[in-house]
Amino acid sequence: MHEQDYDQIQVQVSTEYVPDQSSAEAGRYVFAYHVTIENHGKLxxxxxxxxxxxTDGNQQVQEVRGEGVIGEKPTIMPGEAYQYSSxxxxxxxxxxxxxxxxMIDATGLKFDADIPVFTLATPRSLH
Structure with a gap:
């Protein structure tokens, strides 16, 4: 392994509740999340x-896998960031x-960039 260590890609997420698309009666809570992926590496x-x-509040777990994000497979240059919302x-x-x-770096090394856990919550649901 070379200097493109796994911690060279940092991920930050902010979230917001989308009340006009949600319905408590229907058990439908819609959240938007805004992701920033920063490349602190050299490649x-x-x-x-x-x-x-x-994971929802009932501890029901759903796993989602897919290619790219929002239909893109962005290349992030050293010192730059890529942002998207979903x-x-x-x-x-x-x-x-x-x-x-x-991820894959310019030498062909594949690695995972961790997305730290973040909370999704409607306003006033957490004390």
Whole structure:
């Protein structure tokens, strides 16, 4: 392994509840999440695929795997960042997400960039 260590890609996420697409009566809670992927390494890195682990307030776990993000497989240059927004639907007002992006650097080394766990919560549902 060379200097493109796994911690060279840092992922930050902010979330928001989308009340006009949600319905408590129907058990439908829609959340948007905004992701920033920063490349602190010395080599370009391309995002190939994603793996999400989504857990709702009832501890129901859903895993999502797929190519790229929002239909793209961005290459992130050293010192640069890539941003995108997406969303998910929970059956409970509180949940969490975490996962990883499968990346490849300019030398062909494949590695995972961890997405730290983050909370999804409607306003006033957490005290």
């Amino acid at each position: 370009p890195a391309q995002l190939l695929s994603r793996h999400w682990i989504i 969303g998910t639907v929970l059956q409970t007002p509180v949940g969490s997400m975490q996962g990883s992006y499968q």
